[in-house]
Amino acid sequence: MYEGSPRLGWRKLTFCASGFVSVLLFLTVFLNDSPYALALPLPTPHVRAIPAFARKYGMPCSSCHEAWPKLSAFGQAFKDNGYQMGNDRDAPIFQQPAYWPVTFRMTTFWHRESVNRMQVDDPTSTTGGQMEGKVTTHGFDWSGLDFHTGGTLAKNVSFYVLPSSDNTGAFHFETVMARLDNLAGSSWLNVKLGKFELDNLLSEKRILTLTNNSGVYQNYHFQPATENTSLFTFGIGDNQVGAEWMGHSKDDRTRISAAVLSSNDGSPGLPTSRGYDAFLTASQAFEVGSLGLQRVGVFAYLGQAPTYFQFNEGGAPVPGTGIGNKGFSRIGFIGMWYVKKFDFTTMYFHGSDSAYLGTGTPANQPLPAGAQNPAWNGALIETHYTYNPQFIIINRYEAIRMSQQALPIVAGGGFVPGVSVPSSNFGDIDAFTIGYRYYPFISSRAGFAFHNEYAWVRQRRTSPVNFLDLTSSSLMFGFDFAF
Amino acid sequence: MALALPMLASAQQGESHVGKLSGQAAAGKQLYFRYCWGCHGYRGDGNGENGPYLNILPRNFVAATFKCRSTPTGTLPTDEDLYNAMTRGLNNSNMPSWITLTAQNRADLIAFIKTFSPRWKTDKAGDPINVPAEPAVTLDSIKHGKELFTKLECWKCHGPEGHGDGPSASTLTDSNDQPIRPYNFAAGSRFKCGATNHDLYKIFMTGLDGTPMPSFADVIKPEDAWDLVHYLRTLQVTRKSAELALWMSSKEGAEVVNAQKIGGTPTGSGIKQ
Numbered sequence: 001m002y003e004g005s006p007r008l009g010w011r012k013l014t015f016c017a018s019g020f021v022s023v024l025l026f027l028t029v030f031l032n033d034s035p036y037a038l039a040l041p042l043p044t045p046h047v048r049a050i051p052a053f054a055r056k057y058g059m060p061c062s063s064c065h066e067a068w069p070k071l072s073a074f075g076q077a078f079k080d081n082g083y084q085m086g087n088d089r090d091a092p093i094f095q096q097p098a099y100w101p102v103t104f105r106m107t108t109f110w111h112r113e114s115v116n117r118m119q120v121d122d123p124t125s126t127t128g129g130q131m132e133g134k135v136t137t138h139g140f141d142w143s144g145l146d147f148h149t150g151g152t153l154a155k156n157v158s159f160y161v162l163p164s165s166d167n168t169g170a171f172h173f174e175t176v177m178a179r180l181d182n183l184a185g186s187s188w189l190n191v192k193l194g195k196f197e198l199d200n201l202l203s204e205k206r207i208l209t210l211t212n213n214s215g216v217y218q219n220y221h222f223q224p225a226t227e228n229t230s231l232f233t234f235g236i237g238d239n240q241v242g243a244e245w246m247g248h249s250k251d252d253r254t255r256i257s258a259a260v261l262s263s264n265d266g267s268p269g270l271p272t273s274r275g276y277d278a279f280l281t282a283s284q285a286f287e288v289g290s291l292g293l294q295r296v297g298v299f300a301y302l303g304q305a306p307t308y309f310q311f312n313e314g315g316a317p318v319p320g321t322g323i324g325n326k327g328f329s330r331i332g333f334i335g336m337w338y339v340k341k342f343d344f345t346t347m348y349f350h351g352s353d354s355a356y357l358g359t360g361t362p363a364n365q366p367l368p369a370g371a372q373n374p375a376w377n378g379a380l381i382e383t384h385y386t387y388n389p390q391f392i393i394i395n396r397y398e399a400i401r402m403s404q405q406a407l408p409i410v411a412g413g414g415f416v417p418g419v420s421v422p423s424s425n426f427g428d429i430d431a432f433t434i435g436y437r438y439y440p441f442i443s444s445r446a447g448f449a450f451h452n453e454y455a456w457v458r459q460r461r462t463s464p465v466n467f468l469d470l471t472s473s474s475l476m477f478g479f480d481f482a483f
Numbered sequence: 484m485a486l487a488l489p490m491l492a493s494a495q496q497g498e499s500h501v502g503k504l505s506g507q508a509a510a511g512k513q514l515y516f517r518y519c520w521g522c523h524g525y526r527g528d529g530n531g532e533n534g535p536y537l538n539i540l541p542r543n544f545v546a547a548t549f550k551c552r553s554t555p556t557g558t559l560p561t562d563e564d565l566y567n568a569m570t571r572g573l574n575n576s577n578m579p580s581w582i583t584l585t586a587q588n589r590a591d592l593i594a595f596i597k598t599f600s601p602r603w604k605t606d607k608a609g610d611p612i613n614v615p616a617e618p619a620v621t622l623d624s625i626k627h628g629k630e631l632f633t634k635l636e637c638w639k640c641h642g643p644e645g646h647g648d649g650p651s652a653s654t655l656t657d658s659n660d661q662p663i664r665p666y667n668f669a670a671g672s673r674f675k676c677g678a679t680n681h682d683l684y685k686i687f688m689t690g691l692d693g694t695p696m697p698s699f700a701d702v703i704k705p706e707d708a709w710d711l712v713h714y715l716r717t718l719q720v721t722r723k724s725a726e727l728a729l730w731m732s733s734k735e736g737a738e739v740v741n742a743q744k745i746g747g748t749p750t751g752s753g754i755k756q
Contacts, residue, residue, distance in 0.1 A: 058533030058577055060521040074518070077583040085579035087572050088672055251582045287585045290510070389517045444521050444533055 051482050052103040053078075054444040056095060056151065057085055062389035062442050066343075068449070068482075069206040070384075070392075073285070073293050077252035082158035082181030082190065083151050091155040101151040109451070109478020112138035113212060116471045117463035132465045138475075142167055143210070146174070156181040160196070173268070175239055188247030195241045195266055199257040199281045201297045201334050202345055202382070204237035208394045211474035214433040214455035218398045219332075219349040219378040225415065225427035225462050226374065226406045227353070228360025231272065231322070232305040236330050238266045240279070253285040255297075263304055263325075272322040277303035283334070292338030301330040308362035324363030326354035341386050349378035349400075358406030359418060368418050370408035377401050390439045394453070400429040414467040422467045428460040437480070446483040451476070499562040499593035504586055506562075511595025514588055522577065527599030529659075539576040540659045547600035548658060550691040551676035556698035558609025559602060565593045567677075574673045575666075614684055615705045620713050620726050622733055628714025631707055635699065640665040644743060645718030658693040665696075668715060669743060671722035683712050720744060 054061050061068045064075030071079065084090035092099075114136040122131040144167050150160035162175035177194030197205050204217050220237030223229060242261030248254060263275035283297025306322025332349045356363050358374035382396040402425060410420040421427075435453025458471040499506035515523075524531040527544035534541050542549070551568045552560040569589050572580035581589060597603040618624065632638060640655065642648040645668030657663040666674065676686050688708055690698030703711070716726035717736065720743045730736035 057579075058522060058536055060517075062517045063521070073583045074581070085572070085577075087577065087579045088574050089577055287587065290587050292588075293585050388513070 051444075051446050052101045052148065052151065053083060056099065056101065057089070058444050060389075060442050060444050061447050066384070066386055067208065067389065067392035067437055067439070068447050070208055071203070071206060073252065077248075080190070080246065080248045080252055080255065081187070082156060082179055083160075084156070084158070084181065090152050092152060101149055103148040103482055105146045105148065105480075105482035107143040107210060107451070107478055107480045108140075109142070109210075109476050110138070110140050111211065111474060111476040111478075112136065114473050117466070117468060119464035130465050132463055132468075145169070153178070156183075186247075187250055190246045190248075191243065192246070193243045195239050195268075196244065197239050198236060198259065198279050198301075199244065199246060199255075200236065200299065201281070201283055201295065201336065202347060202380075205239075208384070208392070208437060209396065209433050209435055209453055209455065210451060210480065211433075211453055211455045211476045213431070213457045213472055213474040214396070214435075214453065217380065218400060218429050218431045218457070219347065219380055222351065222376065222378065222400050222429065224353065224358055224374040224376065224402065224406055225459075226358055226360070226417070226421060231307065231360075232357050234265050234303065234305065234328065236279075236301050240266045240277075241268070242277075244279075254283075256282045261303075263306075270320040272309075272320065273304075273306045273325070274320060274322070275304045275306065275325045277301065291340060292343075294338060295334075295336040297334045297336075299330075299332050299334070303328050303330075305357055307356050308364065324356070326356040326363060328353040328357055343384050343386070345380070345382040347378075347380040349380070351376050351378070353406075355406055361418070368407060371406055372404060374402065374406035375404040377403055389442055391436065393436045394434065396431070396433040398429065398431040400427075401425070402427055415462075422461050425460045427462060429457065431455070431457040447481065449480040451478055451480045453477070497594060497598060499566070499590050499597065501562050501566045501586075501590045501593065504590040506587070506590030506592070506594035508591070508594040508598050510588075511591035511593070514584075514592050515595050518581070518584075519592070527596065533577075537577050538661075539657075539663070540661055541578075543659075544596050544599035546658070546693075547602040548693040550693055552609070552689050552692070553611040553685055554609025554689065555612060555700065556690040556692055559606050561608045561611060562590075562593050562597075564608075565596065566590065569593070571677065574675050575664075576675070612685065612688055612700065613705075614681060614688075615709075617680055617684075617712075618706065618709055620729055622729060622736075624710040624713045625717055625726060625730050625736070626714075627707070628710040628712070631703065631711045632714055635702065635711075637711075640695065641668065645669055645715070655695045657695070663694055668718035669720055671719045680712050680716070683715060684708055687711070 051061065053064070064072060064078055066072045078085065114134070116134050117132040118135045119130050120133040122129040144165045146162060146164045148162050150158070152158050157178070158181055159178045160175050162173065163171050164174040165171045173195065175196055177192050177196040179190060179192035181190050183189035183191065197203065202217065204220055207215065207217070209215065216237050221235040223234065240259070240261040241264065242259050244257055244259035246257035248256070257280070259279040261277045261279060262270065263273040263277050264271055279299070279301045281297060281299040283295055285293050285295040288294055304325040304327050307324040307326055308322070309317035310321040310323045311318040330349070330351045332347055334345065334347045337344045337346070352373055352375040355367055355371045355373045359368050359371045361367055361371070378398065378400040380396065380398045382394070385393040405421050405424060405426060407419060407421050409422070409424055411423065413420055413422050415421050415426065433453065433455040435451065438450045440448060440450070454473070454475050456471065456473045458469055460469050461467050463470045497508035520531055522531040522533050522537065522541040523529055523544060524534065529541040529543035531541060547559060549560045549564070551573070552558070552564045554560055554564065566589055569581045569592065572578050638649050639651045640649045642652065647665040647667035649665065652665050655663050655665065674683060674686060675691065676682055688698060688700045690696055699708070713726045716724045717730040717740070719727065720740050727740070731740050
């Protein structure tokens with residue numbers, strides 16, 4: 001680096017900034033020991049940032065990522081084009097024979113998790129009574145391991161396979177797909193088949209926050225608290241199994257996609273349903289002078305889920321024989337707004353489920369008295385300040401509000417499955433996250449980030465014994481690295 | 484006034500002008516150190532950390548020698564030339580298309596790139612060459628182009644059939660002393676500096692500075708240049724074009740083109756089994 005390089009200044013500044021914010025976050029939580037804590041047990045994110053692509057094309061990660069793993073417009077176009085630059089160097093034949101398109105990613109960290117009202121045994125009870133207790137734990141830990149393999153099999157034939165483990169080393173396939181790109185020479189004809197992330201503009205797989213409470217978007221996974229999630233589990237942020245057509249303009253300003261998916265929430269082996277869902281997206285970007293590229297979009301997931309199994313064997317359901325399908329929908333509007341180094345993502349979300357799904361009632365049985373289709377509205381605002389490619393501050397707030405409960409409201413009561421809920425706001429969620437990521441170096445070979453974050457989630461009236469507000473929090477700092 | 488002129492020149496070096504857009508070097512600097520430095524280097528000298536691994540070295544902005552120009556050989560390109568190259572990307576190199584960046588971003592980057600070389604302080608961009616309207620494609624123009632291809636010795640580098648395998652091909656080096664391959668017309672891929680007949684005309688009338696491809700502006704007349712364009716299109720036997728279709732409608736053209744086309748084999752290798 002030469003003396004006039006701005007990066008020297010950036011490094012000093014970003015290092016100071018990262019230290020300052022780190023101390024601030026630490027003090028905020030430790031000195032205050034917030035009474036709000038913990039949250040819903042949420043899946044570990046399988047976040048994507050692919051140094052293998054950077055190595056293939058010899059480009060720094062900052063080209064494709066505003067701050068990895070969050071994609072830039074250039075990175076989004078690269079992905080939409082089938083992991084190709086379109087410069088005649090895309091086919092594997094242009095790589096050294098030893099080139100192997102594999103990246104691993106892992107995170108080592110310290111974290112503190114707290115739940116304000118967890119169900120625990122009541123030590124004073126002689127009859128096995130339960131009570132609620134605040135549970136806080138902290139210590140050093142590590143994440144699961146992701147092995148990303150992806151790229152091109154030939155010009156305009158791409159693939160992505162992602163074996164992913166939890167932090168015990170138990171692997172599953174998070175992504176398995178192949179894609180025919182630019183069919184008939186048109187960027188509007190791309191077809192993929194397999195298990196893949198839905199074409200979400202706000203990608204959960206590229207989320208910048210990593211804790212138990214913030215590693216997924218609440219809106220993407222929300223289900224009313226009255227539902228029986230043993231048979232119906234769904235998340236728009238979960239990778240799904242199916243086929244997708246996607247098209248985009250050459251400059252990627254216009255994007256559109258439609259997918260047909262098996263109704264099994266991305267699980268392999270058709271465990272429950274023989275039904276099919278649909279996911280549709282469309283978005284348009286436009287330039288606003290020196291402010292940057294703005295994008296607005298819409299998405300809709302229209303699905304169905306079984307409510308009971310057609311057959312049992314030895315008392316256990318026969319997999320794949322779920323019937324009595326009932327519908328559900330998720331619809332959202334999204335805006336991604338850039339004001340130079342600031343960017344804001346705003347999202348409105350509306351969800352609705354059949355009353356059968358909402359109350360966990362098999363379709364061959366009568367609905368509970370007063371049952372109706374649960375419906376809710378959600379909002380998200382995520383703000384980033386990208387000081388430079390090496391330093392980003394992240395803030396997110398999500399709110400989910402039930403507009404219609406599936407079961408009658410009995411004020412002062414608790415949640416009685418199949419009968420009543422305690423309040424109109426039963427299950428409402430507020431989630432707040434603040435953090436930053438500092439990348440000490442940017443290269444085309446590997447990625448490393450110092451990550452510091454605090455997240456807090458409150459779900460109304462869902463504590464397990466007294467039906468009070470259930471809150472949880474996470475504090476985390478650690479190293480996030482990929483090679 | 485004497486003091487004002489250098490100040491004006493300095494201000495112009497930190498700016499670019501592309502259509503109605505004005506790019507600013509200060510804004511371009513941030514973008515450069517996000518997107519470009521990995522190949523083109525911190526100093527803009529093409530010695531980025533990836534430079535050694537690329538088989539066509541990244542452009543050296545300090546030398547300010549550019550292949551894709553609308554200006555005569557040896558002159559600086561216009562801002563629009565640089566903007567177009569960035570937008571389009573350079574085929575057969577690692578330089579991708581940056582069309583996904585906003586137009587303002589690209590203009591800002593051009594402004595910053597121009598700060599690397601002192602040439603932008605002392606020299607003006609050349610005046611774009613005049614490209615006359617393209618005449619209609621005829622068999623005569625194609626045949627005349629073919630004669631010019633031989634007469635101007637294009638075949639020495641590009642090969643008699645345009646496969647990039649002429650007798651001089653293996654000896655060619657660029658201004659970085661790196662081996663460089665002549666364009667293979669039969670591949671049918673986009674030209675390095677554009678895709679249209681207009682772009683092809685400009686390529687051999689301005690030359691690709693920094694490569695062995697010279698300018699023919701002083702050698703052939705504009706109407707002859709268009710004949711050469713029409714013939715060169717017929718060498719792209721894997722790419723549909725009006726020139727190729729017309730050429731194949733003649734007995735001579737059909738024989739030449741069909742001799743180059745080998746297909747129908749199970750592996751696509753062209754080797755009959």
